[in-house]
Amino acid sequence: MSILNSIDVAAKYIREGKLVAFPTETVYGLGANALDPMAVAKIFELKERPSFDPLIVHIASIHQLQDLVLNTDERVHKLTEKFWPGPLTMVLPKSNIVPDIVTSGLPTVGIRMPSNEIALDLIRISDCPIAAPSANKFGRISPTTAAHVRKQIPNVDYIIEGGKTTVGIESTIIKLTDKGFQILRNGIITQEELETVVPFDGETAIEKLSAPGMLKSHYSPRKKLLIADSSSLDLDKSKAGLISFSGEVENGFCKVIRVSDRKDLKDYAVNMFEAMHSFEDDNEIELIIAEPVCETGVGRAIMDRLRKAEFNWRQA
Ligand code: AMP
Ligand code: MG
Numbered sequence: 001m002s003i004l005n006s007i008d009v010a011a012k013y014i015r016e017g018k019l020v021a022f023p024t025e026t027v028y029g030l031g032a033n034a035l036d037p038m039a040v041a042k043i044f045e046l047k048e049r050p051s052f053d054p055l056i057v058h059i060a061s062i063h064q065l066q067d068l069v070l071n072t073d074e075r076v077h078k079l080t081e082k083f084w085p086g087p088l089t090m091v092l093p094k095s096n097i098v099p100d101i102v103t104s105g106l107p108t109v110g111i112r113m114p115s116n117e118i119a120l121d122l123i124r125i126s127d128c129p130i131a132a133p134s135a136n137k138f139g140r141i142s143p144t145t146a147a148h149v150r151k152q153i154p155n156v157d158y159i160i161e162g163g164k165t166t167v168g169i170e171s172t173i174i175k176l177t178d179k180g181f182q183i184l185r186n187g188i189i190t191q192e193e194l195e196t197v198v199p200f201d202g203e204t205a206i207e208k209l210s211a212p213g214m215l216k217s218h219y220s221p222r223k224k225l226l227i228a229d230s231s232s233l234d235l236d237k238s239k240a241g242l243i244s245f246s247g248e249v250e251n252g253f254c255k256v257i258r259v260s261d262r263k264d265l266k267d268y269a270v271n272m273f274e275a276m277h278s279f280e281d282d283n284e285i286e287l288i289i290a291e292p293v294c295e296t297g298v299g300r301a302i303m304d305r306l307r308k309a310e311f312n313w314r315q316a
Contacts, residue, residue: 006160007118011125013158014039019046021135021149022122023162024114026087026170026187027273028143029058029132030156031122034068037099040131044101046153049138054104055131056089056171057111060123068109068129070095075176075198082197085115087167088189091175102131112171118162134170135159139220141276141309144168148277168270169301177201186301188269218308219273221280225288225309239286241279243272245293254284265298272305 010020017039020031030047032039034057044051059065062080065072070093079090094109103109111129114120123130134142135149135156143149146161172187172194180199183191191200230242230249237252243259245268250256257275260267272290279285290306293299 007121007125010122010158010160011127014122014126014128014130017042018157019043020122021143021146021153021156021159022119022132023116023146023160023165024058024119024132025116025165025167026114027165027168028135028146028149028162029119029130030135030149030153031058031130031132033126034058034102034129034131035097035099036128037101040099040101043131043133046156047133047136047138049133051101052104053133053138054106054110055102055133056173057098057102057109058119058123058130058132059111059113060120061113064123064129065111065113068095068098068111069093073176075181078197079174079181079194080113083189083194084113085120086113086189087115087171087187088112088194089171089173089185091173091184108175110173116162116165118160122160139218141219141221141280142170142273144270144273144277148273151277151281164274166270168273169305172301175204186304188266188298188301190297190300192297218311219276219305220309220312221276221288223280223286223288224313225276225290225306226313227292227303227306227310228289230289230291233289235287237289239284241275241282241285241288243275243279243288243290245291253289255279255282265293265302268293268302269298272302276309 089110089112091108091110098109136152144165167188172189173185174181180201182204242253242256259271279288
């Protein structure tokens with residue numbers, strides 16, 4: 001089946017209220033017609049996602065944005081002009097057409113225009129905005145390939161094969177305040193880049209908006225993951241897999257996945273979840289060690305994902 005055909009079939013499924021997993025530039029999404037509450041309910045069910053955790057709505061045109069939100073100001077226009085299509089989600093006051101189930105009852109809705117052509121075509125041909133969280137079970141590792149989706153949710157109605165995603169981590173999420181923008185989740189679009197358009201007004205942890213503490217653990221492999229400099233490790237490495245960024249101390253590990261050949265943080269983001277999946281699936285590996293990076297620029301988004309992946313295991 002050609003890619004165009006598969007998008008047509010997938011769009012038909014979306015219009016019928018079914019679920020479709022599709023590639024975006026960030027990670028694979030599990031999509032449903034955002035205006036159909038019954039279809040959206042199936043996302044929560046299949047993902048085993050708690051109903052307090054709102055979904056991001058994906059659009060393919062600015063017209064769709066106008067329909068979904070109450071109003072947009074000059075700052076929204078500037079941000080969409082510079083960063084859309086792309087991995088930036090904006091949380092804005094919602095209009096009545098957005099069902100409460102999408103926003104977990106909040107008066108605001110998170111919206112983004114992805115840059116992946118398959119995602120854009122799917123939204124256009126379906127002729128509706130598509131609500132889509134990542135296509136994995138709640139709390140588990142995000143999918144960056146169709147195979148990762150099949151591993152965690154094989155019973156989805158349809159999966160569009162679109163190769164490996166090019167950003168590799170979820171979108172940056174911001175909300176606008178009187179003073180500027182706040183970051184709810186760090187991503188590949190950094191605070192520094194956003195500040196060139198709108199002033200920065202601090203970080204609000206997503207945890208504060210949802211049930212306290214619930215989301216400290218996320219993106220979690222089924223095997224113990226620790227953030228550690230491989231040079232300072234005092235444990236048996238013979239059954240450990242190393243996610244290496246510096247490439248400096250790789251001796252003694254059972255396996256090493258080097259996420260960047262040129263020490264570029266964007267490569268770490270692109271390859272991080274795939275490395276976790278690979279070690280999770282590998283019978284020889286019992287422990288995953290991930291090398292930390294500086295928390296500036298894209299490094300903030302990487303450390304956020306690594307800490308959430310490590311959270312449960314730190315307690316153990
Ligand atoms: P994802 O898990 O990638 O689908 O991202 C969804 C995240 O976006 C949720 O966990 C929320 O924290 C955030 N989000 C979505 N909609 C809103 C909203 N209306 N207000 C605040 N955060 C939101
Ligand atoms: Mg997710």
